[in-house]
Amino acid sequence: MSLTLNDIQRAARRIRPHIHRTPVLTNESLSQRVGAQVFLKCENMQKVGAFKFRGASNAVFSLGNEEAARGVCTHSSGNHAQALALAAKLRGIPAYIVMPDNAPAVKKAAVAGYGGKITFCEPTLEAREATLAQLVEKTMAAVVHPYNDKRVIAGQGTAALELLEDVPDLDVVIAPVGGGGLLSGTSIAATQTKPGIRVIAGEPEMADDAYRSIKAGKILPSIKPKTIADGLLTSLGTLTFPIIQEYVEQIVTVSEQGIIDSMKFIWERAKIIIEPSAALAVGVLWEKKIDLGGLNVGVILSGGNVDLGKLPWQSHGQL
Numbered sequence: 001m002s003l004t005l006n007d008i009q010r011a012a013r014r015i016r017p018h019i020h021r022t023p024v025l026t027n028e029s030l031s032q033r034v035g036a037q038v039f040l041k042c043e044n045m046q047k048v049g050a051f052k053f054r055g056a057s058n059a060v061f062s063l064g065n066e067e068a069a070r071g072v073c074t075h076s077s078g079n080h081a082q083a084l085a086l087a088a089k090l091r092g093i094p095a096y097i098v099m100p101d102n103a104p105a106v107k108k109a110a111v112a113g114y115g116g117k118i119t120f121c122e123p124t125l126e127a128r129e130a131t132l133a134q135l136v137e138k139t140m141a142a143v144v145h146p147y148n149d150k151r152v153i154a155g156q157g158t159a160a161l162e163l164l165e166d167v168p169d170l171d172v173v174i175a176p177v178g179g180g181g182l183l184s185g186t187s188i189a190a191t192q193t194k195p196g197i198r199v200i201a202g203e204p205e206m207a208d209d210a211y212r213s214i215k216a217g218k219i220l221p222s223i224k225p226k227t228i229a230d231g232l233l234t235s236l237g238t239l240t241f242p243i244i245q246e247y248v249e250q251i252v253t254v255s256e257q258g259i260i261d262s263m264k265f266i267w268e269r270a271k272i273i274i275e276p277s278a279a280l281a282v283g284v285l286w287e288k289k290i291d292l293g294g295l296n297v298g299v300i301l302s303g304g305n306v307d308l309g310k311l312p313w314q315s316h317g318q319l
Helices: 005-015 028-034 052-061 065-069 079-091 105-113 125-139 150-156 158-166 181-193 209-216 240-247 256-270 276-287
Strands: 037-042 072-075 095-100 117-121 172-176 198-204 250-254 296-301
Touching (some): 005 150, 005 158, 028 256, 037 158, 095 125, 150 181, 158 296, 172 181, 172 276, 181 240, 198 209, 198 276, 209 250, 250 256, 256 276, 276 296
Parallel strands (some): 037 296, 072 095, 095 117
């Protein structure tokens, strides 16, 4: 199932009335600290606080009327659940969300607040998938996977499209990687808009399945990852893996301390609230494991949904 720049451009036109076109900001302190000219694409300012709303919107608004009327469904305890619920609300169709019963109360409340119809299940992948299958059988709703879905990947790629429209002379684009939806869309949008541009991913050292998978040439699922970047705990999908293989130059792992330090720096100096998963992209520059000195670097700040009671630079919030 190949995906092209044309798919991402169509997604951009489709979702334009519904999403925020997020700003691209710079911070001289950050650029001096990392030795590159850094441009921050602020998806933390997107609706639902994360890039996920792009992919969910593209999936929801690409459905035919008859299919859409039956609603959409997914299993998720995070940003995708909120994004799909809001996109469905905007289209006026039901969203059925399977959530583990131990999901944070704030996330349950957010999904319900966007109009999502929640079904709770045991906190295991098997229970989530089984409950979703029962819902699909009952409602005939369309499944929208958080990242292993062509429509979702195309939607996520629109952030990089906007970034390159605003800053066309970028040398490098950096995005975090979990399931790979954002990175896949970003890599296609960037390399097919500007041939020769480098696409690099940031991944936690303590949840480095994408790094290992690319090295091995096959998907190696994440096993008991433990990182403060809780949005990056998922493994690559069958659609995202080959795209990343083809278009991404390399995956750079970032230490937990690097995630915390770069996140704190962005909060303090750039006055931008980002979550640990978004700090991964900054962390690639921060730890200087690869030389990007003097280059124009675009960084996708993937989201800003943070539990303010558990900030990672507070001792009780650290691992």
